[in-house]
Amino acid sequence: MVRNAKEFLKKLEELKSKFSESIGKINSIKELEELKVKFLGRKGELAKIMKALPGLAKEDKPMAGKAGNETKNWIEDLLAQKKEILEQTEMSKPSSFDHTLPGREIWSGSLHPITITIQEICSVFVSLGYEIVTGPEIETDFYNFEALNIPKDHPARDMQDTLYISDNILLRTHTSPLQIRTMLNTKPPVAAIAPGKVYRRDSDLTHSPMFHQIEGFLVDKDVNMGDLRGTLTYFVQHIFSKDTKVRFRPSFFPFTEPSAEVDISCVICNGTGFVGNEPCRVCKQTGFVEILGCGLIDPKVFESVGYDPEAYSGFAFGLGVERVAMLKYGINDLRLFFENDTRFLNQFLDFPV
Numbered sequence: 001m002v003r004n005a006k007e008f009l010k011k012l013e014e015l016k017s018k019f020s021e022s023i024g025k026i027n028s029i030k031e032l033e034e035l036k037v038k039f040l041g042r043k044g045e046l047a048k049i050m051k052a053l054p055g056l057a058k059e060d061k062p063m064a065g066k067a068g069n070e071t072k073n074w075i076e077d078l079l080a081q082k083k084e085i086l087e088q089t090e091m092s093k094p095s096s097f098d099h100t101l102p103g104r105e106i107w108s109g110s111l112h113p114i115t116i117t118i119q120e121i122c123s124v125f126v127s128l129g130y131e132i133v134t135g136p137e138i139e140t141d142f143y144n145f146e147a148l149n150i151p152k153d154h155p156a157r158d159m160q161d162t163l164y165i166s167d168n169i170l171l172r173t174h175t176s177p178l179q180i181r182t183m184l185n186t187k188p189p190v191a192a193i194a195p196g197k198v199y200r201r202d203s204d205l206t207h208s209p210m211f212h213q214i215e216g217f218l219v220d221k222d223v224n225m226g227d228l229r230g231t232l233t234y235f236v237q238h239i240f241s242k243d244t245k246v247r248f249r250p251s252f253f254p255f256t257e258p259s260a261e262v263d264i265s266c267v268i269c270n271g272t273g274f275v276g277n278e279p280c281r282v283c284k285q286t287g288f289v290e291i292l293g294c295g296l297i298d299p300k301v302f303e304s305v306g307y308d309p310e311a312y313s314g315f316a317f318g319l320g321v322e323r324v325a326m327l328k329y330g331i332n333d334l335r336l337f338f339e340n341d342t343r344f345l346n347q348f349l350d351f352p353v
């Protein structure tokens, strides 16, 4: 029984020497944990001594309480030091590390084939002096339609099944709004390339509600169809091969005049229409596949961005990225691009991030 402060302090001293002796015999972390409970636990040795505190003389209580705390800290310090030593020796025990285990496999990511294709296409145009521009996927009617000479109720709006957010706000249906955005804040001459996601209410084997386009356009003095044809031929032969043929077919877009659709000779069947004895599924035996729409920029578009149509002319084109990627990598199912199946994506590991 502890009756006074002197006896209280004596008990603490005895506890300390008992602890010193015990900790010297400890050889494992498990034993150390047990020792900690024995001395510092709720029903441990120190707690037992501290129970006497309320019975001490009032004037002795602060001093005794302090001594108790110091003892506790002293024990905790020794426990921590010992723990560190034990951890080090346990780690260096030969049995605890198996040097024959195989290393962990390191997973590296790769670029998505669509990203690779966008980068390759853009780099061809950057090498020709084009600047890369981007813009919002949520557009207003003005940029997506109005300024591109597609007024409300114009039948051309039906060509693009628009996903509307409100009367005036929509998901862009093509990258052509980037023509407007760029021209509005750049004085001619301008040459830009604009990659991005576009959205249409369309979903089946060959259409996805979200896909990628690259818009390209150039405005300067005396730009003509020959420039457009030369530029696109250069581009196609750099992305595919020197032998790839380019075919222009007359078409219609409200923002270009004249307009054309461009086909390239099918790279899957080399334009023959057959893969072995099988009819080519990609070009449906025609030997050609469409990859883009283009034309000379309509003077109406120049008017809406404040360019003088008398002084300047230009061309524009809009290219389907998925289509190009399918042809480039021989992929015959559009959905593979959006499923993120790693068995598909791992085939592009040659293009590390």
Ligand code: PHE
Pocket: 173, 174, 175, 176, 215, 253, 256, 293, 294, 295, 316, 317, 318, 319
């Ligand atoms: N914006 C058109 C489309 O999405 C493509 C295009 C772009 C045509 C530029 C001509 C000029 O179909």
